[in-house]
Amino acid sequence: xxxxxxxxxxxxxxxxxxxxxxxxxxxxxxxxxxxxxxxxxxxxxxxxxxxxxxxxxxxxxxxxxxxxxxxxxxxxxxxxxxxxxxxxxxxxxxxxxxxxxxxxxxxxxxxxxxxxxxxxxxxxxxxxxxxxxxxxxxxxxxxxxxxxxxxxxxxxxxxxxxxxxxxxxxxxxxxxxxxxxxxxxxxxxxxxxxxxxxxxxxxxxxxxxxxxxxxxxxxxxxxxxxxxxxxxxxxxxxxxxxxx
Ligand SMILES: [Fe+2]
Ligand SMILES: [Fe+2]
Numbered sequence: 001x002x003x004x005x006x007x008x009x010x011x012x013x014x015x016x017x018x019x020x021x022x023x024x025x026x027x028x029x030x031x032x033x034x035x036x037x038x039x040x041x042x043x044x045x046x047x048x049x050x051x052x053x054x055x056x057x058x059x060x061x062x063x064x065x066x067x068x069x070x071x072x073x074x075x076x077x078x079x080x081x082x083x084x085x086x087x088x089x090x091x092x093x094x095x096x097x098x099x100x101x102x103x104x105x106x107x108x109x110x111x112x113x114x115x116x117x118x119x120x121x122x123x124x125x126x127x128x129x130x131x132x133x134x135x136x137x138x139x140x141x142x143x144x145x146x147x148x149x150x151x152x153x154x155x156x157x158x159x160x161x162x163x164x165x166x167x168x169x170x171x172x173x174x175x176x177x178x179x180x181x182x183x184x185x186x187x188x189x190x191x192x193x194x195x196x197x198x199x200x201x202x203x204x205x206x207x208x209x210x211x212x213x214x215x216x217x218x219x220x221x222x223x224x225x226x227x228x229x230x231x232x233x234x235x236x237x238x239x240x241x242x243x244x
Contacts, residue, residue, distance in 0.1 A: 001050065003057040006170035008218045009153035009210060011036035011129060015057045017050055018167045023186065026166040030078055031214050033157055034061060035150060038126025039068035041096075042086065043148055043157045044079050044214060051082040055089070067093045069115075069123060071131075073159025073214070074142030075105040084111045096123065098135050101144030117146075128152050136199050140190035147203065154209035156223060161200070162230060163189065164216040172217040177229035179216065184233075192238050200231040 003017045013034040022028035032044040032054055040062055046054045058064045067090040072079035080095075087093050087110065095114040097106055106114040117123075117133035124130050132149045139145055140160050148157040164179035165186065184190055208223030219226060 001053045003050070003053045004170070005057055005060060006218075008033075008171060008212060009150070009155055011127065012150060012153055012155060012212075013061055014170055014212065014218055015054055016170060017046075017053060023165040028165055029167055029215055031212070031216075033212055034058060035125060035129055035131065036062065036127065037129040039123070040066055041069035041071060041123070041125055041131060042067055044072045044159075045070050045081065045083040045086055047078050048081040048085065051085045054082070055085075065090045069094060069096050069125075071096045071117075071133075071148055073147060073157075074145040075101050075109070076142060078214075079159070087111050096133070098133060098144055098146045100135075100137065101142075101146075104144055119146075122151075131157075134203065136203070137195075138191045138193050139196055139199050142191075149206055149208065154207070154223075155212050155218075156203060156206060156208040156210070157212045157214075159214050160189065162211065162213045162216060162219075162226070163187070164213070166216075168217050170217055172219055173221045176211065176213070176216065176219045176226055177233065180230060181233050183215075184237075190234070192234065192241055194238060196234040196238065197231040200227050200234065203227050204231070 006014045008014045015032045020027040035041045095110045102114045102116045119135040122132045130151045136145045162180040204224040204227035211219040
């Protein structure tokens with residue numbers, strides 16, 4: 001298992017591990033994002049199984065024990081399976097997640113008390129980098145779901161939004177809505193609900209210049225247009241489900 005590193009923005013790194021056995025023949029990627037600063041933040045702790053490989057990748061960029069924040073989109077193994085492994089090797093590290101996730105899972109499951117992030121709350125990482133947490137309950141799944149926006153680079157860390165199969169280039173300016181529709185048709189991983197369009201269009205108001213996918217490439221370009229395209233597709237699915 002090899003974790004590859006790509007710098008997708010100034011001080012912002014994508015760590016990507018490809019697993020050919022999931023969704024063959026295309027395979028599937030699991031990505032984490034490391035944001036450097038006085039208080040480095042890792043978005044997605046990764047699976048416990050992948051921890052040695054991801055730790056080795058982090059160590060090529062910073063001493064892993066310097067990690068200060070472990071954040072993720074929702075409570076699920078690929079998002080946070082290894083959070084306690086990170087807490088064990090990084091004495092200053094703290095899990096940071098939305099109120100729902102902390103109360104429902106993390107206050108019990110994290111080995112140290114998490115920091116609760118309110119909707120819209122920011123963490124100043126130093127060196128000009130700041131992340132904003134946004135609640136996206138049940139979107140694409142998980143009551144506790146949320147995303148993180150890195151303000152300096154205009155990068156939305158999308159979590160499972162726009163999930164796609166395959167192992168394409170780390171960076172793309174090509175369509176990411178079509179591959180996301182295909183993956184939704186394949187996996188049915190989203191919890192279709194009436195609030196989806198509104199919540200995803202609210203993310204579009206950030207006008208992100210970059211969309212960092214947990215399972216897929218990092219898209220650079222008109223992030224708002226891509227988010228509107230995804231919201232429109234969910235609206236279509238919900239209308240179709242309601243009319244049955
Ligand atoms: Fe997920
Ligand atoms: Fe995921």
